[in-house]
Amino acid sequence: xxxxxxxxxxxxxSRWFPPxxxxxxxxxxxxxxxxxxxGLNVTAxxxxxxxxxxxxxxxxxxxxxxxxxxxxxxxxxxxxxxLPQVYRHLxxxxxxxEELTALLxxxxxxxxx
Amino acid sequence: MTERDNSRWVLDLKEKGKxxxxxxxxxxxxxxxxxxxxxxxxxxxxxxxFLSLCEDFVQEALLLILQNLEAFQGLSRFTTWAHKICIRxxxxxxxxxxWKDFSLDNSSEIFExxxxxxxxxxxxxxxxxxxxxxxxxxxxxxxxxxxxxxSGDVVAQKLGISRGALYKLLYDARCKLKKxxxxxxxxxxxx
Numbered sequence: 001x002x003x004x005x006x007x008x009x010x011x012x013x014s015r016w017f018p019p020x021x022x023x024x025x026x027x028x029x030x031x032x033x034x035x036x037x038x039g040l041n042v043t044a045x046x047x048x049x050x051x052x053x054x055x056x057x058x059x060x061x062x063x064x065x066x067x068x069x070x071x072x073x074x075x076x077x078x079x080x081x082x083l084p085q086v087y088r089h090l091x092x093x094x095x096x097x098e099e100l101t102a103l104l105x106x107x108x109x110x111x112x113x
Numbered sequence: 114m115t116e117r118d119n120s121r122w123v124l125d126l127k128e129k130g131k132x133x134x135x136x137x138x139x140x141x142x143x144x145x146x147x148x149x150x151x152x153x154x155x156x157x158x159x160x161x162x163f164l165s166l167c168e169d170f171v172q173e174a175l176l177l178i179l180q181n182l183e184a185f186q187g188l189s190r191f192t193t194w195a196h197k198i199c200i201r202x203x204x205x206x207x208x209x210x211x212w213k214d215f216s217l218d219n220s221s222e223i224f225e226x227x228x229x230x231x232x233x234x235x236x237x238x239x240x241x242x243x244x245x246x247x248x249x250x251x252x253x254x255x256x257x258x259x260x261x262x263x264s265g266d267v268v269a270q271k272l273g274i275s276r277g278a279l280y281k282l283l284y285d286a287r288c289k290l291k292k293x294x295x296x297x298x299x300x301x302x303x304x
Contacts, residue, residue, distance in 0.1 A: 022166040023210040026156040042233045045240065045260060049294055052287040059265065060277030067189035067197045095208075095265045095276070099200055102155075106147030106196045113146060 051092065057085045062096050070103045074111075114139045122191040123182055137175060143192050144171045144199045151200050155207050170206065174199035205266050212267040217254055243293050244286075252286040259283055 057065075069086050072079040080087040090097050115135065117125065125136035148167045149158055156163060177198050185194050244253055251272065258268045269279040 021210065022162050022169075023156070023206050024213065026158075026160070026163055026166060027207060027210050028154065028156060042236050046236065048259075049287055049290045052284070052291045056280075056284055058277040058280035058284070060275065060280075063197075063201070064186075065188070067193040070197070071189045071193055093265070093280070094262070095204075099197070099204060102151035102200045102204060103193070103197055105153065106151040106200060107193055109150035110143060110147045110192070110196075 048092065053088065055085065057089045059089075059093060059096055062086050062089045062093070063099075066096070066100060066103065070100060070107060073100075073104060074107055114142060117191075119185075119187050119191045123185060126179060126182055140178070140192075140195060141171055141175060144174060144195060147196050148199060148203065151196075152203060152207070155204070167203075170203040171199060174202045177202065208264040208266045209270065212264055215258075215263055215267065217258055217268060217271045239297070240290075243290060247289055247293060248286050252282055255279060255282050256286050 065083060065086050069079050069083050069090075072082055090100060117136070117139075122136065122140075125132045126140075127133075128136075145167060148170060149163075152158070152167075156166070174195070178195050181198070185191065244256060248256065255268055255272065259265070265276050265279055269276045272279065274282070
């Protein structure tokens with residue numbers, strides 16, 4: 001019986017064990033898994049509900065203003081006063097907060113070099 | 114790299130020919146300088162594979178930037194706006210990878226408290242009851258994921274809606290819960 005070649009074996013294995021993408025292979029351990037189950041943070045949940053406001057911006061609206069907000073932070077201006085709705089959204093939205101942190105790191109690096 | 118103000122960036126990128134090619138080359142270099150710092154806490158950067166990953170993100174971002182030039186309002190420097198788009202592209206992809214194995218089911222066991230605190234247990238069981246009785250199935254799934262700290266990007270993608278729409282869905286759920294919360298005495302003395 002003819003034995004399968006390496007390429008055929010690779011194709012067979014790839015079907016069942018697809019190779020990971022670069023984004024998966026290089027990923028560092030996720031810090032936000034710390035807040036995952038088990039054991040919910042009751043205080044945080046209570047705050048999440050209690051701090052609901054009538055005039056909140058959503059993530060898409062905040063994204064439009066995020067570059068302006070980042071520059072205010074980079075210039076040591078007070079965005080809580082200048083863009084208060086964005087400031088409050090960032091306090092309750094981890095995704096947007098992550099994007100702001102990354103943006104600040106990027107523009108600081110580019111300014112330095 | 115040519116120095117450009119905001120309007121120059123937009124004009125050059127809208128042009129056809131040499132000016133556009135040069136502007137794209139400069140913008141690519143600018144984004145590639147900032148991205149490694151932005152991703153420092155996200156990915157390992159000690160391999161060539163990382164550079165190739167950055168290139169992929171930047172290429173995708175450049176396409177989006179060209180498609181959305183009209184959306185640039187000039188409220189910040191053009192390069193800051195471009196970095197913002199590049200970071201959104203990169204983090205969206207990395208979040209998908211981070212939460213790859215997460216399934217968006219309506220698991221109510223997250224409300225089972227392991228602690229001893231009676232008030233916290235009461236609060237959790239009240240919350241569980243209100244969520245199950247008062248919220249729509251879609252709101253229940255989204256809120257349960259939010260309580261577990263799952264990225265909104267990932268939840269929105271799994272529900273087939275935008276992040277803005279997810280935020281609105283969760284906002285309506287929070288408003289409803291807040292109203293119910295204000296009407297009861299549960300958790301008044303909880304921490």
